[in-house]
Amino acid sequence: MQIPCSYRDTRPVRYPEPVHIVLVKSQDGSFNPMSAAWVMFTSIEPTMLAVSIGFERYTYTLLKQQSEFVISIPSEKMLAEVEFFGSNSGREIDKLKELGTLTQPATVIDGLLLSEASANYECRVTGSFRTGDHLIFAGEVLASHIHQQKLPRLYILGPGVFGGIKPEIG
Numbered sequence: 001m002q003i004p005c006s007y008r009d010t011r012p013v014r015y016p017e018p019v020h021i022v023l024v025k026s027q028d029g030s031f032n033p034m035s036a037a038w039v040m041f042t043s044i045e046p047t048m049l050a051v052s053i054g055f056e057r058y059t060y061t062l063l064k065q066q067s068e069f070v071i072s073i074p075s076e077k078m079l080a081e082v083e084f085f086g087s088n089s090g091r092e093i094d095k096l097k098e099l100g101t102l103t104q105p106a107t108v109i110d111g112l113l114l115s116e117a118s119a120n121y122e123c124r125v126t127g128s129f130r131t132g133d134h135l136i137f138a139g140e141v142l143a144s145h146i147h148q149q150k151l152p153r154l155y156i157l158g159p160g161v162f163g164g165i166k167p168e169i170g
């Protein structure tokens with residue numbers, strides 16, 4: 001039997017929730033990483049995915065200007081990155097430099113891959129769609145990369161749960 005509740009009341013049961021990192025090039029040539037839970041694959045052929053970005057994010061401003069981005073699936077080693085990239089803005093700080101996160105050049109786009117991630121996808125923006133206070137950017141996946149040790153991905157386990165982090169979304 002279902003009982004009515006607010007949207008927020010349902011949040012604890014959504015865990016574990018996958019998390020990602022979106023990387024977009026800034027105007028100064030550096031790359032800005034942002035934690036993003038709201039990512040999904042949307043097509044097999046061509047391979048496509050979508051990410052939902054809030055209007056106030058620096059990443060939103062950058063993605064309106066840029067035609068390329070990387071979606072990274074952080075590994076279990078990358079909890080510090082997910083917390084930091086998801087609670088600081090690239091408007092004020094160079095997040096990659098601050099944490100000394102290992103990166104390597106993308107192979108097809110002008111982008112950066114996160115070396116310790118479970119996987120990385122190089123994407124080209126194909127369109128966007130407004131949903132309330134976020135914009136969904138759709139991208140075609142031009143190249144995929146996996147960690148050579150096939151590292152397991154990080155999940156948001158929820159507040160109060162071991163290894164979990166509290167997402168600042170919604």
Ligand SMILES: Cc1cc2nc3c(=O)[nH]c(=O)nc-3n(C[C@H](O)[C@H](O)[C@H](O)COP(=O)(O)O)c2cc1C
Nearest residue numbers: 035036037038053054057058059086088089090167
């Ligand atoms: C686990 C986690 C998941 C998040 N998911 C999203 C998301 O899907 N979309 C979004 O717009 N913001 C999301 N955020 C919030 C942004 O990551 C956060 O506001 C960030 O500081 C924005 O950085 P920027 O200003 O450099 O773009 C998430 C934060 C965390 C911690």
